[in-house]
Amino acid sequence: MTEAAALPSPAFLDDLHVGQRFVSGSHKLTAEAIKAFAGEYDPQPFHTDERAAEDSFFAGLAASGWHVAAVTMKLLVGDGAFIANGLIGAGGEIAWPRPTRPGDVLTVESEVIDVAPSRSRPDRGMVTVRSETRNQRGEIVQVLTAKLVAPRRVPAAI
Amino acid sequence: MTEAAALPSPAFLDDLHVGQRFVSGSHKLTAEAIKAFAGEYDPQPFHTDERAAEDSFFAGLAASGWHVAAVTMKLLVGDGAFIANGLIGAGGEIAWPRPTRPGDVLTVESEVIDVAPSRSRPDRGMVTVRSETRNQRGEIVQVLTAKLVAPRRVPAAI
Numbered sequence: 001m002t003e004a005a006a007l008p009s010p011a012f013l014d015d016l017h018v019g020q021r022f023v024s025g026s027h028k029l030t031a032e033a034i035k036a037f038a039g040e041y042d043p044q045p046f047h048t049d050e051r052a053a054e055d056s057f058f059a060g061l062a063a064s065g066w067h068v069a070a071v072t073m074k075l076l077v078g079d080g081a082f083i084a085n086g087l088i089g090a091g092g093e094i095a096w097p098r099p100t101r102p103g104d105v106l107t108v109e110s111e112v113i114d115v116a117p118s119r120s121r122p123d124r125g126m127v128t129v130r131s132e133t134r135n136q137r138g139e140i141v142q143v144l145t146a147k148l149v150a151p152r153r154v155p156a157a158i
Numbered sequence: 159m160t161e162a163a164a165l166p167s168p169a170f171l172d173d174l175h176v177g178q179r180f181v182s183g184s185h186k187l188t189a190e191a192i193k194a195f196a197g198e199y200d201p202q203p204f205h206t207d208e209r210a211a212e213d214s215f216f217a218g219l220a221a222s223g224w225h226v227a228a229v230t231m232k233l234l235v236g237d238g239a240f241i242a243n244g245l246i247g248a249g250g251e252i253a254w255p256r257p258t259r260p261g262d263v264l265t266v267e268s269e270v271i272d273v274a275p276s277r278s279r280p281d282r283g284m285v286t287v288r289s290e291t292r293n294q295r296g297e298i299v300q301v302l303t304a305k306l307v308a309p310r311r312v313p314a315a316i
Contacts, residue, residue: 041228043235044244057243057307065247066228070199073224077201085215086202089223091301095249143249149215 010084012153013125016115022082024075024108029063031102037067062099068106068142069094072133075108083127085151090126092146098139105136113145117152124151168242170311171283174273180240182233182266187221189260195225220257226264226300227252230291233266241285241308248284250304256297263294271303275310282309 031050038047042064045052053061073087081087100106114128127150133142189208196205200222203210211219231245239245258264272286285308291300 037228041232043232044239046244057246064228064231066224066231069227070195070222070224073222074199074201081202086204088204088215089254091251091253093249093251096247 011082012084013150014153016112016127018112018115020112022110024078026105026107027071027075028105029100031061034061034063034102038064042066058099061102065096068100068133071106072108072131072142072144083148083150088149090147090149092144095143098141100141106133108133124149169240170242171308172311174270174285176270176273178270180268182236184263184265185229185233186263187258189219192219192221192260196222200224216257219260223254226258226291229264230266230289230300230302241306243309246307248305248307250302253301256299258299264291266291282307
């Protein structure tokens with residue numbers, strides 16, 4: 001991950017603030033990878049067979065949204081998670097506004113949109129990160145708003 | 159997929175209604191599968207290394223949330239999607255309330271919670287399905303509320 005501003009790496013909750021941005025490396029999705037992932041986890045014709053995909057909703061082979069999510073995670077983890085205990089998601093919202101196609105090169109741009117110390121657990125908190133996954137034309141193929149568990153640098157006094 | 163009530167298979171938007179429920183088959187997650195998925199898409203020590211995982215937030219090897227999501231999709235697709243054009247997700251909300259462990263056997267219980275014909279496209283609509291993924295003890299390991307594109311049986315008159 002490359003961050004726009006200097007950030008201790010890996011970061012504690014106390015190092016994070018709203019507006020921090022990160023840009024990932026990139027990953028190219030091949031037709032073979034799309035079909036292999038779908039064959040194991042999302043075996044629908046528009047993800048596994050070019051010919052059948054032509055007549056589908058997608059009008060051509062498209063990656064499973066869960067494959068896009070998995071590749072996004074790979075890019076977010078990158079050479080090392082940007083949070084000290086790793087990227088541990090409690091959940092979030094996900095949307096796939098357009099299909100991902102064979103040959104697409106994906107990059108993830110992330111922004112911290114909320115930092116919330118836990119009220120009950122002084123050693124941790126929750127960071128909300130919005131991650132846009134874009135293809136090589138800059139088109140957004142996935143938006144993920146994830147809530148991540150982050151440790152505190154020094155347990156807060158109560 | 160096994161449905162509690164009779165449902166034309168595959169179904170159009172017109173065949174779906176709030177309260178319909180589906181139960182999937184089951185899938186066992188092995189330590190090898192957890193580590194293989196994580197090695198490719200979520201290479202963090204608590205997903206890839208039993209020893210390192212002991213000292214982590216998870217206190218033991220845990221599956222990547224995206225692996226749980228992918229297996230959930232596999233179970234939802236099952237022997238055939240329950241919607242006529244396939245299971246095409248526009249997006250949704252996802253949460254992982256507890257970790258999935260090696261040896262866990264996952265099953266998905268789904269319920270239709272909204273059916274909305276499109277106002278602009280008379281040939282389709284959106285179905286919202288809440289899917290709970292449970293382990294062999296009945297504990298919920300993932301909740302996914304997904305918006306799925308569904309075709310209409312007969313285009314509506316405007």
